[in-house]
Amino acid sequence: MFKEADFSPRQRALVQSRDRRVLVDAGAGSGKTRTLIGRIVGLLEDPACWMPSGEPELRRIVAITFTEKAALEMKTRLRGEFRERARSETIRESRVDWAALERDVENARISTIHSFCAGLLRQHALLLGINPDTRVLDATETGLLFSEFLEETLSGMLDAGDPDARALCVEFGVPGVVRLLRELMGQRVRLTHLLDDMAEWLSTPECYAAFLRNCRSAVSALIEHIARGRRFRRYERLFLDELCPLLEMDGVPEVIRKKIRCARPFFDAIRRQPETLPVVLNEYAAQWKAAGQFRSKQLEGYLDIKTLLEDLNKYIRSLAYLKETEGDPKGWLPEAARLTVALKRLFERTRDAWQAHKAERNALDFDDLILEVRNHLRDNDRFRALIRGDIRYMLVDEQQDTDPAQMEIFDLVCEGEDGPALFMVGDANQSIYRFRGAEVSVFVRQKNRPGTVNLDLLENYRCQGAVLAFINAFFARSGMLQQYGPYRKLDATRDPLPGPAVEVYVTPVTGRDRKLTAEEKAEQEAEFIAERIRRWMEPAPERQNGEGTDETGTYHPGDFAILLRQGTHAGIFEESLRRRGIPSTVHVGATFYKQQEVLDCAALAQLALNGYDEAALVRVLRGPFVGLSDDDLVRLRVAADTAGQSLAECFHSDIEPPSMDHPGQLAWARDLYRRLSGARHLDAGSFFRNLFAWTEAETLALGLPHGFEIRANLRKMQRVAESFVGGGKGSLRSFVAGLDQFVRFGADEGEANLHGGQVNAVRVLSIHKAKGLEFPVVFLPQTSVKSATTRSRLRWHPETGLVLSPEAQDFVKEAFTFQRIVQAREELDEQAEMERLLYVAMTRARDRLVLCVPEKPEKNSWSESLSEFLKLTEHQDGDLVGGEAWQARIWRSIPKTKDQPPRNTPETIPGISRGQASGITERAGSGACQVEVPVISVTRLLNLMGTRELEEDEDREETPEPESVPDEVMLSEGRRQAVRRGTLVHRFFELWRDFSAAPPDLDRLFRELRVAPSRREHLRCSLEEVARLFQKSSLRDRLARDGGARREYPFYFRLDRVAVRGTLDWLGSDGLILDYKTGHCTDEKLRRYEAQLALYAAATRQVLGMPGTEGILYFTDIGHVEVVPLDDALVDRTVARAREAVACYEASLAERIRPRQ
DSSP states (O other), X not given: OOOGGGSOHHHHHHHHOOOSEEEEEEOTTSOHHHHHHHHHHHHHHOGGGSOTTSSOOGGGEEEEESSHHHHHHHHHHHHHHHXXXXXXXXXXXXXXXXXXXXXXXXXXXXXXXXHHHHHHHHHTHHHHTOOTTOEEOOHHHHHHHHHHHHHHHHHHHHHTTOHHHHHHHHHHHHHHHHHHHHHHHHTHHHHHHHHHHTTTGGGSHHHHHHHHHOOHHHHHHHHHHHHHSHHHHHHHHHIIIIIGGGGGSTTOOHHHHHHHHHHHHHHHHHHTOGGGHHHHHHHHHHHHHHTOOOOOXXXXXXXXXXXXXXXXXXXXXXXXXXXXXXXXXTSOHHHHHHHXXXXXXXXXXXXXXXXXXXXXXXEEOHHHHHHHHHHHHHHOHHHHHHHHHHOSEEEESSGGGOOHHHHHHHHHHHOSTTSOEEEEEEOGGGOOOGGGTOOHHXXXXXXXXXXXXXXXXXXXXXXXXXXXXXXXXXXXXXXXXXXXXXXXOOEEEEOOOSSOSEEEEEEOOBOSSSBOOHHHHHHHHHHHHXXXXXXXXXXXXXXXXXXXXXXXXXXXXXXXXXXESOSTTHHHHHHHHHHTTOOEEEEOSSOGGGSHHHHHHHHHHHHHHOTTOHHHHHHHHHXXXXXXXXXXXXXXXXXXXXXTOOHHHHHHSOOOOTTOSOHHHHHHHHHHHHHHHHTTTSBHXXXXXXHHHHHTHHHHHHTSTTHHHHHHHHHHHHHHHHHOOOTTSSXXXXXXXXXXXXXXXXXXXXXXXXXXXXXXXXXXXXXXXXXXXXXXXXXXXXXXXXXXXXXXXXXXXXXXXXXXXXXXXXXHHXXXXXXXXXXHHHHHHHHHHHHHHHHHHHTTEEEEXXXXXXXXXXXXXXXXXHHHHHTGGGOOTTOEEEETTEEEEEESSOOOOOXXXXXXXXXXXXXXXXXXXXXXXXXXXXSOOOSSSOEEEHHHHHHHTTOOOOTTTOOSOOOOOTTOOOHHHHSOHHHHHHHXXXXXXXXXXXXXXXXXXOOOOHHHHHHHTTOOHHXXXXXXXXXXXHHHHHHHSHHHHHHHHOTTOEEEEEEEEEETTEEEEEEEEEEOTTSEEEEEEOSOOOHHHHHHHHHHHHHHHHHHHHHHOOOOOEEEEEETTTTEEEEEEOOHHHHHHHHHHHHHHHHHHHHHHHHHHSOOO
16 A cells, blocks of 8 residues: 655655646656556545545546556556555545445546547447447457458559559559558558648649759758757767867867868758758868868877768768758659659548448447547537546556647647646657657657646666666767757666676677678677576575675576567577576567468468368468378378379378378368368357367467467467458458468567566567566667668658659669658657667666677667777776776676586477477478488489580589489589589578568678688679679569568479479469579570479479469579469470370389399
């Protein structure tokens, strides 16, 4: 139970404040929730706040939280507080009936903004003309319904001849327009506000072209934001503190004086006369050049001064585009204006059609809730009066994550003398949800609004004193978090613990003779972190009362968290922990809809709908629900071919392949299908409920690695299916179609909330998922990771405008001024949010904070600021670095690891077969084919078919057939070199995981394939040219957009009495079969390669049930794309030739092994 002594003086002032409009700027760990609970209790026991009836009314207090979880936590804590007060003798005589309030707490109006708005619409449905039975779609239902709607609507527009839809599809293709509309509809609340403000300019392409040219106001706004940015302030500080004093010193070379003087007008213009900046930038380049060249090195520190001036020069020159506000060097502006206006019109038609689509289904989505309530509050006086009369106090938590439309609702409800009192709590430094529409500027505007009482809450109850001292010192010195004023230091309430509170591992970026790859850097960080966790978990006899020491203590796995910027290498951290026998849970990486268990469930549903979908059948048979081994699957394929059937036909028959390792699993699979097929008429929720009961899915999940996570996701899948309402009114078919759209385009849907902090395991999670949590020890790797740059042709900013770039325009070299302004605003906002993200990450630590910083940090990254602050270049392994009230230990090596327990792999999990344990991931074609049939490669089959094998034909090294002679005998030296280069090129493209990003590291490739040092330089030039040609080709963008493609996909398929093995370079989710080729393109080669692609198409049809109607040969050395239509006639003709060749091969083989008479 709260007592007055339980609050600090500052908290007590907040609890007791009765001002009508209060904004509390509350730092991390300052007890915001506790203070809000105290304020609600204080309002209930203060007679001055009671109703005229003389009783406190809980229902007239509204509290808005950011998440449903936070609302539930607040209700739970309120219930406990009311219960304690009801039992307390000291307040038993109180006029407040605390027991009644405890019983009523479930009905308290504590919820998210969306739940609050939904309640208002239900309560006043008749007044507002809304159907009382209107249902609210959750995010998942909205996404599924929208995916179905968007493709149908765009297709309908194209069929109807919509000029804007046609123009945009001609420019970007249908998939490109779908992506653009998805992006805009995802931000339609913010975008609608922007388009309304710019309606006159966007009326015609000519008007908008004039707006894009006359962008002086946008330039002024940008200059203001540049002045707030950390990068400008950093250079300004260096200029004033390091360079300007040189002007007063003797012996400074005149060239340095001149260059310092020519930079001064730039800083003066930014700070005092922004309207003069274009003129200053126009004159700057000439003045810098006229100052002369750096020559003399007699001045102490000359090289440092020269480097600083050169860096400053690069920064000033990067803003040169601001010197010409109407710049359009390549004349793209009119075309961009035409496309932007067309997109605006298409978006508005799509938005209106989407509203009508939901209205037909009597449904609203989350955005509708906000817009409906805001618009009715604006326009309906009676509704506004009813709401104000029903609420006396409104409390808003996490105000920094509020978007403008939500804030307008609070303002409309609480405006005027008769409106409710508004009490807001937030922290601008923890605003990290810009991607969801939150704007930190909303918080700043509220803070500066007349009539707002600004209070602060800066006591930190989470971090021990030394950790907090380090955080304060770092942010104050680095210039971060100072966009809207000086950094606000947090006040420590916990005493420092013994030993260094901060540790810094300086990650090497080079090996003995090369740079480390990103993966190798992650391995270094993971090894260090795992070893430190192991060390800290060792018993420490000297530990007193749970307090920490320098080296060891009684920490448990659940006390540690590894916070990641990106989930790309999460598995590496997990693996390092597993090798040491340390349990962990991972909450980063793929979204919910791309989790393997969700994909397995989708495959089961697809199979129920179409029993002859071989791709779904193969996934089900090999997945955890059946667990058929690869060998048994091949045996089933052989039996199907022998009977002249497809795999699906054989599965649905009574054929029992001989010598199966686990025939019972096949029988179980057939029985499961019969049950699934009988349930396909059910709605999605009923189908999955029955599926999980029949398969005992949760029991199976718990036997797999990360079983708790898998089980939680299965339960979430059940909830998603039960709540689904689509075009088929919740039918299984509509649900599966929606899931397919989510997998293809992605969805903002996290994995199921799993543990609530109760499992004793190291948490590996993203920084966003750690928001609101705390951990005794926090590890922060990936400090050099930068934000991913968008490749979208659409650039927009809510305060500047939007512009859609033509497909042919080069972003970097041909951008006009307005495009650069919008991009710069986005980059400044992103940089500011990354500073806040670092603050959130650091302030999760209670006892210890461990940072991983590369020895050569990236420019403008966290690691650069940390390295400068700690002066890492001056310190060695084991050194202690310190400041006021904090110390940090520097590590440059990983402490020696003791003997580790054996690794717990899926193969060693008791009670689960290998097929079951690894079936959760796709293993197509893995392992050796052990059935007793001859196996030949596609290359050898082509040779048997009579297509000529050419010198450069071998694009990768093949494992020799048993009867083959060694490669050294078969191949000439030139041929061997061609084969090895082909292998190198294929591996190069395999390692290039994201074609929208930079090419892979060539040194890693050379090491992996053991390329002789004497050949590396030549091959490096060759591969760089290959990469350059590919980046210019139209093929790159197509492949980059296919997130579901299979790479280096190995396969076996049956051709009469032999098995043919091969590897597909690329199998697209749309059925595209791509093969990389080195050398040049000739007619003779094309005939052979056409037959090769036809065999690949036959394999995909047999193994996966995919049509494979399009083939592409990409000649990597010349950047040529050769399209090969894989029609049925070509495939059938090629397979017939292959059968003839195989028959001859078998006869030849029989002749060779026939015993001599």
